[in-house]
Amino acid sequence: MHYILPMEPVKRILLLHKESPQPANAACALQSWLESRGVSSEVLCASADPVELRASAAASDAVLVLGGDGTLIGAARLLSDIRTPLVGMNYGRVGFLTELPALEKGDWESPLADIVEGRWHRESHLTLRWQIRRREGEGWITLREGTAINDVVTAHGVVARAVSLDLSINGTLFSSLRCDGLIVSTPLGSTAYTASAGGPLTMPSMNAQIVTPICPFAGGFPPLALPSYSSIRIESRRVDDQVLLSVDGHDNLPLEYGDVLEIHGLEDQLHMLVGDPDWYLRRLVDRGIVTSGPGHRHGR
Known part of the structure; x- marks a missing residue:
């Protein structure tokens, strides 16, 4: 059964980054930001030992994946039965499944603060x-x-x-x-x-x-x-x-x-954090998967 439930405030988060300098550096910066708000965290590379990744995810309230859709899907495949909710920060190209923009793009602080304070929703998937x-x-x-x-x-x-x-x-x-x-x-x-x-x-x-x-x-x-x-x-x-x-x-x-x-x-089996229950429909348009006809531009 698919459902959307309120989430609890986050006390501990796993920062999981793809094997690349930019998301790795961003994870370290986020760790300091989280610590200043009383949230403990651990930083791991997505290619780390699966046993270590699963243990850390199971001990966390959420997993923030810094990467593209491929990194997020790989993490979801490894962690799905643990059911710790995942949320993505986009360090890929399309980023259809990622909710947060990269640090360098800005506009990430407010939604991440909402996640930490438990104002997002937990969504289950097949x-x-x-x-x-x-x-x-x-x-x-x-x-x-x-x-x-x-x-x-x-x-x-x-x-x-x-x-x-x-x-x-x-x-x-x-x-x-x-x-x-x-x-x-x-x-x-x-x-x-x-x-x-x-x-x-x-x-x-x-x-x-x-x-x-x-x-x-x-x-x-x-x-x-x-x-x-x-x-x-x-x-x-x-x-x-x-x-x-x-x-x-x-x-x-x-x-x-x-x-x-x-x-x-x-x-x-797979739990993800979403800020907008209608994210799927909006993202189909935002990511260019569905495009509007010429009349839409002119309000027709």
């Missing part, structure tokens, strides 16, 4: 749990598994060559496709690869899994929205296909003939 499974003897073994914040993509590993995939939903074979690939995304990730492939922009509150075929040659269907609890199964069906699995734009894991990718949604 994540995806995935597993690659392979038949061994009379049973199945799990080769790899993990969590996705944006999307799980199965696509060809060779340029301009389609792949054959069977898509089953809740145990029912839904489609046998010859296509460039399949995207299963969260609502939060619907503005990424899903939107580029013609999928719908989806409000994060919907708790849906969105399945979008990529350039289907046969067996295609319109983008499909499924309840979070749906069980999705994707199987590679041709011996000579080179199918790769990408998670949030990373990893590129091989999916061999007969391997099965299983995906299901997990509600209430």
Whole structure:
């Protein structure tokens, strides 16, 4: 269930910066600013030991991620089950998921003070749990598994060559496709690869899994929205296909003939801090993902 709740005042915060001098220096400056307001903090690089990162996040009231969307998504993937709320400070390009501007841009002090004083909201989001499974003897073994914040993509590993995939939903074979690939995304990730492939922009509150075929040659269907609890199964069906699995734009894991990718949604796993409950709609416009027609400029 998706929900928005008031947050508590922040007493301890983890400052997590991407591996770059500018956000690292900003994190140190923020540490002094927080200390002057009675808030303890710890500064860690996003590439630090995952065990240390998780322990520090679990002991904190919030995690401020200094980086772009990629850094924030990577932190969310690592920390999602801990449920300490995350908020981003934009040291990337688009910064669709980041709430605060970089220190050098100004206008960060007032919203950060509101966060510290507990005046923002805590918003929960759906994540995806995935597993690659392979038949061994009379049973199945799990080769790899993990969590996705944006999307799980199965696509060809060779340029301009389609792949054959069977898509089953809740145990029912839904489609046998010859296509460039399949995207299963969260609502939060619907503005990424899903939107580029013609999928719908989806409000994060919907708790849906969105399945979008990529350039289907046969067996295609319109983008499909499924309840979070749906069980999705994707199987590679041709011996000579080179199918790769990408998670949030990373990893590129091989999916061999007969391997099965299983995906299901997990509600209430990722918590983020938001100052505006309508941030998603506003940011679609502010970041240029949705553009207004010429009449809007003239008030028509």
